[in-house]
Amino acid sequence: MARAIRVGIAVVVIAILPAIVPSFVVFDFIYVAAYAIAILGLIILTGMNGQISLGHGAFMALGGYVVAVLAHNLGWPYWVGVPLAALASGAFGLVIGAIALRLAGVYLALATFSLAVATPSFLKHYKSITGGFGGLSLDAVKAPAGLPTSGQQWLYYVAWAIAGAAFLASALIVRGKFGRALRALRDNPIAAISFGVNPYSYKTLAFGWSAVLSGIAGAFLAMTTAYVSPDTFTFALSITLLIGAVLGGMMTFWGALVGAIVIEFLPLVAQQVNAGAPSVVYGVTLILMMLFVPDGIVGGLQRLTRRLVRRVPSPTAFEPSVPAAASMAVDQPTRE
Amino acid sequence: MPALLTVRNLTIRFGGITALNDVSFDVAEGAITGLIGPNGAGKTTCFNCITRLYEPSSGEVRFKGEDLLRLRPQQIAGRRIARTFQNLALFEGMTVLDNVLVGYHSRFPGGFGDWGAEEGAVGEAMDVLAKLEVAELAKRPVHGLPFGIRKRVELARAIMAKPELLLLDEPAAGISHGEVTALAATIRRIARDFSTTILMVEHHMQLVMSVSDHIVVLASGKKLADGSPAAVQANPAVIEAYLGAV
Numbered sequence: 001m002a003r004a005i006r007v008g009i010a011v012v013v014i015a016i017l018p019a020i021v022p023s024f025v026v027f028d029f030i031y032v033a034a035y036a037i038a039i040l041g042l043i044i045l046t047g048m049n050g051q052i053s054l055g056h057g058a059f060m061a062l063g064g065y066v067v068a069v070l071a072h073n074l075g076w077p078y079w080v081g082v083p084l085a086a087l088a089s090g091a092f093g094l095v096i097g098a099i100a101l102r103l104a105g106v107y108l109a110l111a112t113f114s115l116a117v118a119t120p121s122f123l124k125h126y127k128s129i130t131g132g133f134g135g136l137s138l139d140a141v142k143a144p145a146g147l148p149t150s151g152q153q154w155l156y157y158v159a160w161a162i163a164g165a166a167f168l169a170s171a172l173i174v175r176g177k178f179g180r181a182l183r184a185l186r187d188n189p190i191a192a193i194s195f196g197v198n199p200y201s202y203k204t205l206a207f208g209w210s211a212v213l214s215g216i217a218g219a220f221l222a223m224t225t226a227y228v229s230p231d232t233f234t235f236a237l238s239i240t241l242l243i244g245a246v247l248g249g250m251m252t253f254w255g256a257l258v259g260a261i262v263i264e265f266l267p268l269v270a271q272q273v274n275a276g277a278p279s280v281v282y283g284v285t286l287i288l289m290m291l292f293v294p295d296g297i298v299g300g301l302q303r304l305t306r307r308l309v310r311r312v313p314s315p316t317a318f319e320p321s322v323p324a325a326a327s328m329a330v331d332q333p334t335r336e
Numbered sequence: 337m338p339a340l341l342t343v344r345n346l347t348i349r350f351g352g353i354t355a356l357n358d359v360s361f362d363v364a365e366g367a368i369t370g371l372i373g374p375n376g377a378g379k380t381t382c383f384n385c386i387t388r389l390y391e392p393s394s395g396e397v398r399f400k401g402e403d404l405l406r407l408r409p410q411q412i413a414g415r416r417i418a419r420t421f422q423n424l425a426l427f428e429g430m431t432v433l434d435n436v437l438v439g440y441h442s443r444f445p446g447g448f449g450d451w452g453a454e455e456g457a458v459g460e461a462m463d464v465l466a467k468l469e470v471a472e473l474a475k476r477p478v479h480g481l482p483f484g485i486r487k488r489v490e491l492a493r494a495i496m497a498k499p500e501l502l503l504l505d506e507p508a509a510g511i512s513h514g515e516v517t518a519l520a521a522t523i524r525r526i527a528r529d530f531s532t533t534i535l536m537v538e539h540h541m542q543l544v545m546s547v548s549d550h551i552v553v554l555a556s557g558k559k560l561a562d563g564s565p566a567a568v569q570a571n572p573a574v575i576e577a578y579l580g581a582v
Contacts, residue, residue: 177441177450184427184438191425194387195497196413196442205448 014160018153026156028264033159034220035260037166039244041213047250049206050186054238055112056214058119061233063089063215064222072136085219086212093211097204116238120230135229159220166213167253182206247289249296258297340365340533341501346395355381357557368527368534370548377554379537380422383503387412387419413442418497420490422505426478432489433474436461439496464492483510495530502532508540520547
């Protein structure tokens with residue numbers, strides 16, 4: 001019930017926001033929607049699948065460029081381009097996800113990082129398709145004829161509707177059998193496998209789904225800016241997404257929403273605090289947040305309300321326990 | 337009674353160490369079989385071979401006639417074989433109920449969805465938890481619960497797989513002396529209520545001898561003896577292996 005109220009409040013705020021804030025803030029909030037979708041993908045990947053990606057900007061690039069190339073080179077409408085962007089990114093995600101199974105922890109982080117680093121060079125190289133350095137400019141999104149909204153407001157509502165659908169679909173996916181299997185694999189792969197969870201298919205599919213979300217986010221980034229270039233999708237974007245996921249909090253999907261707001265607005269706030277060295281303000285803020293809310297803003301808020309309400313004791317109040325997987329010396333679970 | 341599980345000439349080497357050497361035994365259907373032996377005898381290794389976590393160097397493991405060594409580890413649960421772990425292998429980030437529901441994973445209809453089977457699974461999980469007297473903890477995170485409770489959660493998870501063969505790896509380890517009598521009753525009750533065959537690794541001799549119909553003794557990777565509890569206890573080689581290990 002409490003969750004229904006929180007979701008309701010979020011929906012109402014998002015719905016009335018364009019009526020009460022200036023249009024440049026509406027513009028910012030379209031980016032927030034795109035980032036929220038992308039960070040949601042990272043939360044599923046890291047929080048549920050136990051994998052760290054420093055390269056999801058590459059999937060955003062794929063999504064953004066699929067929309068841009070189809071629109072710019074072939075004149076295809078966005079409503080065709082966005083689903084194709086999601087599909088292309090998802091297919092690429094399944095391939096990378098299958099490779100990711102072989103790489104644990106920091107090795108996977110490095111492999112995905114190299115993906116992010118290679119993306120701009122790759123885009124610059126195939127300039128006949130991608131427009132090279134200069135990128136591709138796109139037509140601004142227009143509202144359908146007859147609607148009293150501006151093109152920007154229309155895009156805002158479409159982006160948030162898609163974000164809502166992404167959250168809902170993800171919530172349905174991760175609850176029940178599928179999500180339980182993923183979390184079981186994350187917590188104790190040996191035990192999960194022993195109860196019949198196929199580690200390859202579940203982890204690969206979860207990786208693919210996170211790539212679908214990143215692809216959609218990239219498509220909206222491209223449409224909002226009405227322009228894509230290799231510099232839109234640098235490795236810094238991948239890092240920023242991960243910062244958003246960590247700052248927002250990985251334990252619930254709310255972390256994606258909060259993280260998206262932080263990575264969109266924190267640089268702007270930092271700029272206002274000290275125009276000379278905004279990156280210093282940004283960095284110090286990050287360090288302070290990691291010190292005081294290591295489980296993210298949403299995690300911190302949950303702890304705060306728990307302390308105020310004193311409902312149930314925090315689970316961490318009991319004795320710490322060694323993860324069972326670490327204490328079990330077992331061979332690789334499969335040898336063909 | 338026909339053999340549900342047959343282990344033949346099972347051998348596994350890790351580098352230069354032969355952990356199991358030409359071990360053969362049967363597990364009779366419907367019976368409780370105890371697998372005993374001094375530390376390092378290869379009991380848990382034997383479990384890990386049956387559940388495919390280890391790849392034996394040679395030998396054969398058949399369950400209802402099917403060659404288990406041709407299966408992948410994630411296919412074992414679907415053949416109705418479930419296990420508990422010596423040092424507990426719970427999903428620490430999940431609730432008691434979710435831990436137990438993973439036990440149902442292999443019984444869900446195929447594919448990645450639950451196709452409406454979730455509700456029935458939850459009902460069955462609550463029944464199993466009630467039978468093991470931990471139903472009121474269903475929504476609690478498993479992390480931080482007392483050891484004895486955690487062992488029961490692990491047992492409940494294994495029962496949820498509806499096993500025809502249940503492998504228990506040291507169910508009495510870490511449990512207080514007084515609780516062992518209750519555990520013996522629980523194990524017998526599980527065998528009866530869920531009509532499952534049990535193969536049990538255990539160090540607690542009183543428990544093994546009172547619960548088991550048949551006992552297999554391993555020492556240093558080899559089978560030393562097998563037979564009824566009385567016959568095994570009277571076997572000079574078994575007595576020597578245990579005294580020698582002290």
